[in-house]
Amino acid sequence: xxxxxxxxxxxxxxxxxxxxxxxxxxxxxxxxxxxxxxxxxxxxxxxxxxxxxxxxxxxxxxxxxxxxxxxxxxxxxxxxxxxxxxxxxxxxxxxxxxxxxxxxxxxxxxxxxxxxxxxxxxxxxxxxxxxxxxxxxxxxxxxxxxxxxxxxxxxxxxxxxxxxxxxxxxxxxxxxxxxxxxxxxxxxxxxxxxxxxxxxxxxxxxxxxxxxxxxxxxxxxxxxxxxxxxxxxxxxxxxxxxxxxxxxxxxxxxxxxxxxxxxxxxxxxxxxxxxxxxxxxxxxxxxxxxxxxxxxxxxxxxxxxxxxxxxxxxxxxxxxxxxxxxxxxxxxxxxxxxxxxxxxxxxxxxxxxxxxxxxxxxxxxxxxxxxxxxxxxxxxxxxxxxxxxxxxxxxxxxxxxxxxxxxxxxxxx
Amino acid sequence: xxxxxxxxxxxxxxxxxxxxxxxxxxxxxxxxxxxxxxxxxxxxxxxxxxxxxxxxxxxxxxxxxxxxxxxxxxxxxxxxxxxxxxxxxxxxxxxxxxxxxxxxxxxxxxxxxxxxxxxxxxxxxxxxxxxxxxxxxxxxxxxxxxxxxxxxxxxxxxxxxxxxxxxxxxxxxxxxxxxxxxxxxxxxxxxxxxxxxxxxxxxxxxxxxxxxxxxxxxxxxxxxxxxxxxxxxxxxxxxxxxxxxxxxxxxxxxxxxxxxxxxxxxxxxxxxxxxxxxxxxxxxxxxxxxxxxxxxxxxxxxxxxxxxxxxxxxxxxxxxxxxxxxxxxxxxxxxxxxxxxxxxxxxxxxxxxxxxxxxxxxxxxxxxxxxxxxx
Numbered sequence: 001x002x003x004x005x006x007x008x009x010x011x012x013x014x015x016x017x018x019x020x021x022x023x024x025x026x027x028x029x030x031x032x033x034x035x036x037x038x039x040x041x042x043x044x045x046x047x048x049x050x051x052x053x054x055x056x057x058x059x060x061x062x063x064x065x066x067x068x069x070x071x072x073x074x075x076x077x078x079x080x081x082x083x084x085x086x087x088x089x090x091x092x093x094x095x096x097x098x099x100x101x102x103x104x105x106x107x108x109x110x111x112x113x114x115x116x117x118x119x120x121x122x123x124x125x126x127x128x129x130x131x132x133x134x135x136x137x138x139x140x141x142x143x144x145x146x147x148x149x150x151x152x153x154x155x156x157x158x159x160x161x162x163x164x165x166x167x168x169x170x171x172x173x174x175x176x177x178x179x180x181x182x183x184x185x186x187x188x189x190x191x192x193x194x195x196x197x198x199x200x201x202x203x204x205x206x207x208x209x210x211x212x213x214x215x216x217x218x219x220x221x222x223x224x225x226x227x228x229x230x231x232x233x234x235x236x237x238x239x240x241x242x243x244x245x246x247x248x249x250x251x252x253x254x255x256x257x258x259x260x261x262x263x264x265x266x267x268x269x270x271x272x273x274x275x276x277x278x279x280x281x282x283x284x285x286x287x288x289x290x291x292x293x294x295x296x297x298x299x300x301x302x303x304x305x306x307x308x309x310x311x312x313x314x315x316x317x318x319x320x321x322x323x324x325x326x327x328x329x330x331x332x333x334x335x336x337x338x339x340x341x342x343x344x345x346x347x348x349x350x351x352x353x354x355x356x357x358x359x360x361x362x363x364x365x366x367x368x369x370x371x372x373x374x375x376x377x378x379x380x381x382x383x384x385x386x387x388x389x390x391x392x393x394x395x396x397x398x399x400x401x402x403x404x405x406x407x408x409x410x411x412x413x
Numbered sequence: 414x415x416x417x418x419x420x421x422x423x424x425x426x427x428x429x430x431x432x433x434x435x436x437x438x439x440x441x442x443x444x445x446x447x448x449x450x451x452x453x454x455x456x457x458x459x460x461x462x463x464x465x466x467x468x469x470x471x472x473x474x475x476x477x478x479x480x481x482x483x484x485x486x487x488x489x490x491x492x493x494x495x496x497x498x499x500x501x502x503x504x505x506x507x508x509x510x511x512x513x514x515x516x517x518x519x520x521x522x523x524x525x526x527x528x529x530x531x532x533x534x535x536x537x538x539x540x541x542x543x544x545x546x547x548x549x550x551x552x553x554x555x556x557x558x559x560x561x562x563x564x565x566x567x568x569x570x571x572x573x574x575x576x577x578x579x580x581x582x583x584x585x586x587x588x589x590x591x592x593x594x595x596x597x598x599x600x601x602x603x604x605x606x607x608x609x610x611x612x613x614x615x616x617x618x619x620x621x622x623x624x625x626x627x628x629x630x631x632x633x634x635x636x637x638x639x640x641x642x643x644x645x646x647x648x649x650x651x652x653x654x655x656x657x658x659x660x661x662x663x664x665x666x667x668x669x670x671x672x673x674x675x676x677x678x679x680x681x682x683x684x685x686x687x688x689x690x691x692x693x694x695x696x697x698x699x700x701x702x703x704x705x706x707x708x709x710x711x712x713x714x715x716x717x718x719x720x721x722x723x724x725x726x727x728x729x730x731x732x733x734x735x736x737x738x739x740x741x742x743x744x745x746x747x748x749x750x751x752x753x754x755x756x757x758x759x760x761x762x763x764x765x766x767x768x769x770x771x772x773x774x775x776x777x778x779x780x781x782x783x784x785x786x787x788x
Contacts, residue, residue: 148680150681150751151681151682152682155681155682218756219756219757220755220757221755221766285542286542287544287590294779296782356539357541358615359614359615359616359770360569360615361615375541375568383769386769387769388755390747390748390754390755391755398751
């Protein structure tokens with residue numbers, strides 16, 4: 001295994017078509033490619049390619065297609081529905097999905113809550129939740145941040161008081177992505193306020209239909225409703241929904257944050273989008289030529305591509321080290337910073353590329369409507385995306401916090 | 414050497430700030446944006462009666478003889494209030510063109526009522542392929558028996574739906590990108606063959622795509638000489654560039670203020686955000702970006718009446734800097750506000766969006782850097 005990975009990391013050329021994969025890997029790549037070709041629903045593909053926001057149904061549909069094939073929970077243990085793929089295969093798979101522009105699946109169930117439950121949960125929790133996460137019947141959201149607790153997550157105040165066989169939960173969570181569509185929420189709650197703030201935190205699974213749970217939308221600067229406030233008013237949660245021991249929540253949170261950050265760099269999508277921007281430069285008319293003739297613009301694109309290659313190889317080196325040594329560590333903080341930085345810079349280059357046609361305000365409804373767009377089709381989603389992507393350096397542990405992690409855990413400062 | 418404002422300019426600044434404080438809160442602004450025209454007509458008339466609309470024009474034209482510094486003062490302070498009323502399109506662009514090229518009749522028919530706030534005239538010159546090149550014009554005007562016939566397409570015409578009249582650039586001779594051969598016409602917004610597709614812009618403004626099909630205009634709707642419109646376009650865009658750069662400086666100052674305030678209030682890890690040195694340094698950088706922008710703005714305002722090359726160099730430097738600093742301060746202010754920075758309910762995001770569109774308007778940093786290099 002270890003030798004495979006080193007071989008892979010050393011031989012990876014970074015271009016989809018020219019990977020020095022083994023014969024088996026090449027066959028696997030072909031298998032993934034033809035699976036996507038045959039199973040990626042054309043109506044979803046069309047929306048994706050035109051930058052039309054997907055509905056929950058669209059995302060669930062793709063989720064189920066992958067699950068039916070057994071290719072959803074790529075990283076789960078094989079006996080629980082995982083793939084048992086090598087790290088090279090996982091990488092090929094992610095690259096192929098991104099290159100085909102398939103929908104981004106919600107990470108909250110498969111990538112976050114699932115691993116927590118199979119690592120720390122009770123047998124009942126595993127039995128009840130894992131199949132529903134896999135088949136997409138339950139949508140999860142994440143209850144971490146609070147109005148007063150952002151970067152300082154451990155200061156959270158949402159209280160869970162044990163009364164008989166229930167916890168009574170009171171408090172508020174914020175930035176809860178897609179809570180309006182979620183069936184369950186996994187929460188960090190305070191079960192003990194007496195000692196060190198990290199020690200009184202527990203990890204609780206809450207059914208969103210429980211009386212006292214209220215979701216209120218937060219509209220963001222791109223005009224969309226993606227995040228929410230979630231209020232808990234005397235919400236009674238069975239004690240059996242506690243994951244691990246009381247007070248073990250912070251350890252789970254740290255485990256999860258490390259998991260969340262791997263893949264957060266979004267390198268495969270960045271490669272696809274960078275190629276798309278290159279292609280767009282030939283379509284943007286500037287006088288009698290195209291934007292491709294603009295040396296200043298194109299050199300920025302090249303600089304970004306080099307930076308992307310550096311990030312890509314950093315990710316490969318991390319993956320190689322991980323598969324040899326186990327869990328992702330603080331290295332994932334480097335990837336979070338590099339990846340989100342690239343995502344934001346690329347979104348800004350798109351804005352720059354389309355010039356004045358970034359200015360019309362396109363709502364989600366405008367993007368989804370049949371009416372022709374203002375300016376070229378590719379221009380319409382560009383500004384909402386730039387504005388929306390200000391979030392990536394803030395969420396998942398802000399990039400300031402990631403730098404703290406690196407300075408403490410890597411540099412030992 | 415003296416960089417201070419005159420007493421009159423100080424008074425002008427105070428009156429704008431008072432107006433914003435009393436009549437233009439964030440909630441007021443929201444109401445104006447939601448109205449059909451996208452701004453408040455009462456405000457516009459108030460601007461007229463307070464003399465702000467006439468500031469850039471000579472007394473002969475019915476104005477108040479203000480210079481570039483007065484325009485700077487007005488726009489910088491309007492920027493602080495994130496004012497959406499059409500000062501740039503109707504006053505700095507169309508007003509300036511009319512003042513430069515208008516006949517006595519044209520001035521009395523249009524400019525005077527624009528200065529009083531009764532009429533709004535916008536300027537349509539951007540085309541889908543023109544990007545920032547002012548001489549790239551495919552819209553055509555051909556001579557007819559009693560005037561001209563216009564055909565073509567204009568993009569991002571600000572406040573067109575609220576305008577009574579449009580000034581439209583059209584090619585009367587020469588090739589696509591020739592400076593010579595562009596003429597300017599006054600066209601009634603309701604004229605036959607004029608159609609608008611209206612939309613909101615990301616910064617809270619209104620704009621339209623404009624299609625001209627066989628639009629007949631009379632001989633006296635020509636502004637200035639036939640084929641000779643370019644210089645007036647160029648001069649108007651120069652004035653508007655100074656204007657939006659001043660607006661940007663106002664916005665950046667305000668964003669820095671709001672960010673400082675926020676970090677002094679928000680606590681994490683038992684400390685105010687403003688006490689973290691890593692964040693302090695970033696606010697210092699924002700402040701330095703602001704100071705550099707302000708310095709180039711003042712320099713540019715002082716050089717607007719110099720010979721063309723000095724003025725052009727000053728404008729290119731200024732707009733280049735505004736592009737860089739606008740990105741830096743804009744993005745950093747959002748980041749320093751954390752999640753709150755991306756919410757629609759906080760003011761900071763709205764300032765950020767206007768600052769972001771200003772980065773592109775009349776040419777982005779790359780465009781102005783190449784201009785600078787060519788001078």
